[in-house]
Each structure stands twice: as structure tokens, then as C-alpha cells.
Amino acid sequence: MSNEIVRPQLADIWRIARCHRDAPHLGQLSGVTYNPVFVLGEHRSGTTILYKLLALSGSFNYLTAYHTLHYGQLLANHDNGTTAQVCQELNELLRSLGVSTRLVDEIEFTADYPEEYCFVLQDRSLSFCLRRRNLRAFDQLCRKLQYTGDPGRQLLLKNPFDFDNFLTIKRLVPSARFVFIHRHPLFTLNSILQMVRRNWREGNVINQLYSPTYARLQGNQAFTDLMQWLLKSDSPLQLGRRLMARRIARRARYYRQHIAELPDADYLSLRYEDLCRDPQDQMARIFRFLGETPRHAVDYAPWIRPRRLDLLPDLKRVEATLQRRFQTAITYHGYDREIT
Numbered sequence: 001m002s003n004e005i006v007r008p009q010l011a012d013i014w015r016i017a018r019c020h021r022d023a024p025h026l027g028q029l030s031g032v033t034y035n036p037v038f039v040l041g042e043h044r045s046g047t048t049i050l051y052k053l054l055a056l057s058g059s060f061n062y063l064t065a066y067h068t069l070h071y072g073q074l075l076a077n078h079d080n081g082t083t084a085q086v087c088q089e090l091n092e093l094l095r096s097l098g099v100s101t102r103l104v105d106e107i108e109f110t111a112d113y114p115e116e117y118c119f120v121l122q123d124r125s126l127s128f129c130l131r132r133r134n135l136r137a138f139d140q141l142c143r144k145l146q147y148t149g150d151p152g153r154q155l156l157l158k159n160p161f162d163f164d165n166f167l168t169i170k171r172l173v174p175s176a177r178f179v180f181i182h183r184h185p186l187f188t189l190n191s192i193l194q195m196v197r198r199n200w201r202e203g204n205v206i207n208q209l210y211s212p213t214y215a216r217l218q219g220n221q222a223f224t225d226l227m228q229w230l231l232k233s234d235s236p237l238q239l240g241r242r243l244m245a246r247r248i249a250r251r252a253r254y255y256r257q258h259i260a261e262l263p264d265a266d267y268l269s270l271r272y273e274d275l276c277r278d279p280q281d282q283m284a285r286i287f288r289f290l291g292e293t294p295r296h297a298v299d300y301a302p303w304i305r306p307r308r309l310d311l312l313p314d315l316k317r318v319e320a321t322l323q324r325r326f327q328t329a330i331t332y333h334g335y336d337r338e339i340t
Contacts, residue, residue, distance in 0.1 A: 009093060014212050017071050017123065022144075025075035029084035029143040035175040037290060039158040040166060042248060044182035044191035047271030048107060048114075051158040053097030053283060053303060055114045056083060058295035061155035063141070065329055066090055066111040068119050069209060071141075078148040082298075087111040093307065104195045106305070109206060117141060117160045119210045128161040135172050154290065167261060178262065179286055180255070183272040184335050185248050185326040186319070187309050192244055193231070194312065200227040233314040245325055252329040271333060276304050 036310060039054070041047045055062050066087050077083045092109040094100075102109040118128040120141050125134035142155055149155075160168060169176050199207065208215035217223050229238040259267070268289040275282045279300035287294060311319065323330070330336050 009097070010208060010212075010215060013069055013093075013209055013306065017069050019072035021073040022075040024202075025079055026140075028075065028079075028146055029140065032143040032147050034142045034146045034155045035177075036155045036157050036164070037182070038162065038176055038178045039156065041160060041181040041272075042163055042177055042185075042188050042251060043160045044195060045160070045188050046181045046275060047158055047160050048102075049303065050179070050181050050272075050275065051114045052107070052340055053279065053298070053300050054156055054286070056298045056300075057287075057292075058297065059153060059282075059292045060288075061145050061153045062156040063115050063117050063120075063145060063158075064111060065109065065113040065115050068115050071120055071123075074148055074300060076143050081095055083148070088331070097209075099205055102206055103204055104198060114155060114158065116159045116161075116202070117157050118161045122211070128159070128210050128279045130159075130172060131168050138173075149309060154292065154314065164251040167258055168293075170262060173207065177267070177290070178267040179289070180259075180267060180269040181272055181275070182252075182255075182269065182333050184333075185329050186311070186315070186322055189241070189245055189248055190309075190311055191320065192248075193241060193315070196240070196244075197228075197231050197233075198312070200224055233312065236319060238314065240317075245322060249325055249329065252326075252332075256328070256332055267299060279304050 018056040037060070039047050041050075051062070059247075062099060066083075069090060070077065070086060073086075074083075076085050088111075094110065101107060102113070107113075109213045114236055117138070121130065121134050121137060122128050126132070127134055130138055146155055163180075166178055169178075198204075203218050204214075208218060229235065259269075268286060270282055270285065283298075283300055315322065327336075
């Protein structure tokens with residue numbers, strides 16, 4: 001995929017996401033309640049596959065690509081009985097753009113792809129995280145999902161950007177509960193670097209669908225060249241890698257320092273590696289924690305496709321340095337007691 005803005009349809013997609021067709025229907029949200037469950041973890045730590053597995057159970061209302069790209073007309077579509085038709089049209093558009101997976105991996109991307117709420121927040125408050133200033137927008141999002149979904153289901157949400165923001169979330173949404181997923185930080189960094197380098201080398205149509213700002217930046221050759229230079233594997237500065245490693249270490253430290261401030265009954269923590277080794281057992285743990293029984297019997301194992309843990313050559317060269325930077329997190333999560 002090229003770094004250019006890919007199709008004229010992008011403008012129509014952005015217009016639909018920001019339309020106000022739901023305005024006459026908003027009064028119907030006044031009595032809608034929700035008790036959200038947040039799936040949180042570092043980027044590329046397994047949040048997507050965990051969110052997907054939970055969604056497959058049929059036990060939750062959750063945000064999808066359709067909800068994100070048609071946010072301004074969710075209530076109107078629901079009340080008019082046109083949701084299925086609009087989802088079909090969105091799938092046809094994605095096919096026309098050559099989008100079948102989410103590009104950074106092989107996970108299928110369609111209208112019902114379980115998506116992150118950061119895109120809805122960013123579009124309305126210029127923040128990818130839940131803050132007091134965008135709480136009203138977040139509240140409306142949750143009510144829309146519950147109203148258009150099954151009111152008897154719990155609300156499931158995901159946002160890696162909020163991994164080091166869970167205390168703020170708990171203050172703003174006291175009923176919130178959390179499922180945290182962790183991955184060995186060295187391989188988390190490895191995966192993030194691969195993703196970001198690919199995005200700025202080849203472009204990412206999905207990010208362009210969600211964000212006009214991202215699309216403009218991808219279409220700006222000077223900015224694209226700058227990002228590629230910052231992320232180069234043979235750069236003597238290795239600035240991109242250094243900044244990402246620092247961020248991973250900082251966010252992991254926030255978790256360690258503040259997790260005890262959450263009541264034990266409000267969170268569960270697991271490792272991506274354990275989910276890959278025994279998905280049925282780990283999913284059973286989560287359902288016990290949430291007090292849920294899966295509505296659909298799911299064999300989770302076929303959905304887990306862990307890839308070889310081969311470090312990028314530039315990370316391999318500084319592996320010992322990175323191990324020292326991440327040592328506290330490695331020890332905290334028990335990675336130093338096993339072969340990774």
C-alpha cells in the first residue's frame with residue numbers, strides 16, 4: 001500500500017463518522033446503564049486477540065469497526081433497521097480498498113472487527129485516553145453500544161493507550177473492572193517496532209480510514225521520510241527504538257506501582273504467553289472473574305497463532321542492554337524463571 005491518501009471515498013467515510021444523524025435519537029439513551037470491563041495492556045501485548053476471544057463468546061457488547069466508522073448514525077441505523085445493510089456496504093468498501101486483514105498481522109478486518117475506543121475519543125477530544133474532558137463523549141459511546149446491543153450483556157472495551165491510565169478510569173467510571181494482559185517487554189518492543197516501521201514504510205489504510213490527520217501525515221512525503229529515518233534499523237541514534245523502550249518501561253512501572261490501589265475484586269491479570277499455551281484455561285479464569293458463562297461454546301486454540309520469537313537484528317545487537325532496562329518488569333511477571 002502506498003503512503004498516499006488512497007481513495008476519494010476517504011472523505012465520505014470521515015463525513016459519515018462525524019455526521020449528526022443520531023441527534024434526534026439521543027433522548028433514548030437517558031435510561032441506558034452500563035458496567036464496563038476494560039481490556040488493557042501495552043500495544044502488541046495480546047490485547048487484540050484477547051478482546052477477539054472474549055467477543056466470540058457472545059457474552060458482551062463491544063465496539064466494532066462499524067461502530068467507529070459510522071459513529072454518527074448508530075442510533076438512526078438501529079432504529080431504522082438498516083444496521084446490517086450498512087455493515088454489508090462497509091465490508092464491500094473495505095474489499096474495494098484491498099483491506100482483508102488489519103495489515104499489521106493476519107487478523108481479519110471487517111465491519112464487526114472488535115475495535116479500540118481510542119479512535120472515537122480522539123476524534124472528539126484530541127486524546128486517545130479517557131480523561132475528564134472527554135468523559136461525556138465516552139459516556140455517550142457506552143450508552144450507544146448498550147442501546148444498540150443486547151442490554152443483558154456486559155460492555156467490553158479495549159484501549160492500549162489507557163494501560164497506564166487505569167486509576168483515572170476507575171475514578172471517572174467507578175463501576176469499571178479490568179482485565180490486564182502482559183507480554184515479555186523485549187518481544188513487545190520487537191513487535192511494536194515491526195508494526196510502526198511497516199506503517200511508515202508501506203502506509204496503513206485502516207489508520208487513514210479512522211483519522212484524517214493520519215491520512216494527511218501519510219500523504220506528506222517529508223513527514224514520512226522523517227519517520228522512516230527515525231525508525232531506521234541501521235540508524236546510529238536508534239532514536240525510535242530508544243523512545244519506544246523508554247515508554248514500555250515507564251508504562252510497566254506505572255502498573256507495578258499502582259495496581260495495588262485497585263480492589264482485588266476489580267481486576268484480573270494474565271500473560272500473553274500463558275494465553276497462548278492454554279487458552280481454554282485462561283479464558284475460563286476470565287469468565288469466572290467476570291461472573292459470566294459464555295453464550296457460545298468456543299474452541300479458542302485455533303484462534304491463537306503465536307509466531308516465532310525472533311528478535312529484529314538491531315534489537316539482537318543490544319539485547320543485553322534492553323534486558324537490563326526491562327529487568328524489573330521481567331522479574332515481576334516471572335519471565336526470568338522460564339525460557340521465553
